[in-house]
Amino acid sequence: MIYSGTISDEQVEILINDVLEHHGYDFTGYSRASLKRRLARLYTMDKHVSFAEFRYKTLNDEIYFKQFVEGVTVNVTEMFRDPTFYSLLREKILPSLNTYPFIRIWLAGCSTGEEAYSIAIILQELNLLHKSLIYATDINPTVLEKAANGMFPLSQMKNYSENYIASGGKKDFSSYYTANYSLAKFAMELKSKMIFSTHNLVSDRSFNEFQLILCRNVLIYFDRPLQFRVFQLFDQSLEKLGYLALGTKETIDFSPISSSYKKVGTDKVWRKLG
Amino acid sequence: MEEIRLMKKDGLLVIGGSAGSLDVLLKVLPEVNQHLNFAIIIVIHRKQGTDSLLTDLLAHRTQLSVKEADEKEKLENGKVYIAPSDYHLLIEKDFTFSLDYSEKVNYSRPSIDVTFQSAADVFGENLVCLLLSGSNADGVNGLISVKKNGGTTWAQSPESAQVSYMPEQAILRANVSAVLKIEEMAKYINSLAANN
Numbered sequence: 388m389i390y391s392g393t394i395s396d397e398q399v400e401i402l403i404n405d406v407l408e409h410h411g412y413d414f415t416g417y418s419r420a421s422l423k424r425r426l427a428r429l430y431t432m433d434k435h436v437s438f439a440e441f442r443y444k445t446l447n448d449e450i451y452f453k454q455f456v457e458g459v460t461v462n463v464t465e466m467f468r469d470p471t472f473y474s475l476l477r478e479k480i481l482p483s484l485n486t487y488p489f490i491r492i493w494l495a496g497c498s499t500g501e502e503a504y505s506i507a508i509i510l511q512e513l514n515l516l517h518k519s520l521i522y523a524t525d526i527n528p529t530v531l532e533k534a535a536n537g538m539f540p541l542s543q544m545k546n547y548s549e550n551y552i553a554s555g556g557k558k559d560f561s562s563y564y565t566a567n568y569s570l571a572k573f574a575m576e577l578k579s580k581m582i583f584s585t586h587n588l589v590s591d592r593s594f595n596e597f598q599l600i601l602c603r604n605v606l607i608y609f610d611r612p613l614q615f616r617v618f619q620l621f622d623q624s625l626e627k628l629g630y631l632a633l634g635t636k637e638t639i640d641f642s643p644i645s646s647s648y649k650k651v652g653t654d655k656v657w658r659k660l661g
Numbered sequence: 662m663e664e665i666r667l668m669k670k671d672g673l674l675v676i677g678g679s680a681g682s683l684d685v686l687l688k689v690l691p692e693v694n695q696h697l698n699f700a701i702i703i704v705i706h707r708k709q710g711t712d713s714l715l716t717d718l719l720a721h722r723t724q725l726s727v728k729e730a731d732e733k734e735k736l737e738n739g740k741v742y743i744a745p746s747d748y749h750l751l752i753e754k755d756f757t758f759s760l761d762y763s764e765k766v767n768y769s770r771p772s773i774d775v776t777f778q779s780a781a782d783v784f785g786e787n788l789v790c791l792l793l794s795g796s797n798a799d800g801v802n803g804l805i806s807v808k809k810n811g812g813t814t815w816a817q818s819p820e821s822a823q824v825s826y827m828p829e830q831a832i833l834r835a836n837v838s839a840v841l842k843i844e845e846m847a848k849y850i851n852s853l854a855a856n857n
Contacts, residue, residue, distance in 0.1 A: 461762060463763055
């Protein structure tokens, strides 16, 4: 598909402005190259006949606007993505949280929930799930509904099972779900320790204190000033000696909070100093 | 065949390829001059988690500095940037990199189309894109965008390609500016930089 040329830079700014003024969603701090591509993709996929029509619908059609937010934000995720990272969680980070009577984890930008279920599986295998709570949040209500359903395409299970084993999982991965037509439905027990809620990293505040915050492949879409603001938000939401986990290409280096954190291992995990 | 247009300062060369393209890079990069007035980006399809291997392999064959592109890093002339595996690589108007983990394009992430199109948007006519050997058509739509925005498009000659489908599609659909044999590529690249 040739998207380039369908939406101009000026039109991107018009839409960002509209969406902020009419819907209260602030995309001004999003990196423009990716955002422009998402908008052009949406414009083409939804078969808009003109920019004016695209703009009108985004402004005035509440149902379409939901679709717009889902289309503009990236919701691609998988279970046990980056197995070495999950192996670090399993071997080091989660066991070290065992000393707490109660473990609170914030998964920011959880999308359709694959990471939340991956973490719950490890917690269960470490016998920590019963005293843990995973707060899974996203800007986008539609993906949270999917996350709460805990059903993922059966066609992905071979890949996820390989990731699980590569991350140090010893069990039969298929024991965690039941096949239901083309979907794999994950065990209710895993979901019992998850709370799903909308949270906008751009505009919402800290809502609790956590021992572990994960936010993987979300910050790559933000410009530097917005990244720094979100790091402050995480810092306010993280207990001393708590952990912050980012995506493989993301870093807190050069940010204002970096001096109060120490890197753990070779993956993108930092521990807040005491 | 069109004449080679000299690259203005701060231009960009993007090389995309899939199956059979690594060999070409290993032959061409050692012959590329060290002082270029443009940056080079390489987007190759490959398995996840083989990044440092590829960077090291290419770095050993050239005097140019080779590194994986980092998020928000600013492009510098004379450097070679490799698109990291499993992310799309885009370029911002301020000549910094953006990474994107959105849906695969042409079953590929990084997708050559995505980088070519993003580069076309930012660099316009000060851009050259070269599509190498490969077994799918990722990059061809990108070449069309590059040409539309005034940039120069090159394809590897299908006879010299281990897998000819990708450059064949480029020639068929994108009306490329030049078709290059492997041994011609370095000369073409070097001649983009006028002062050398």
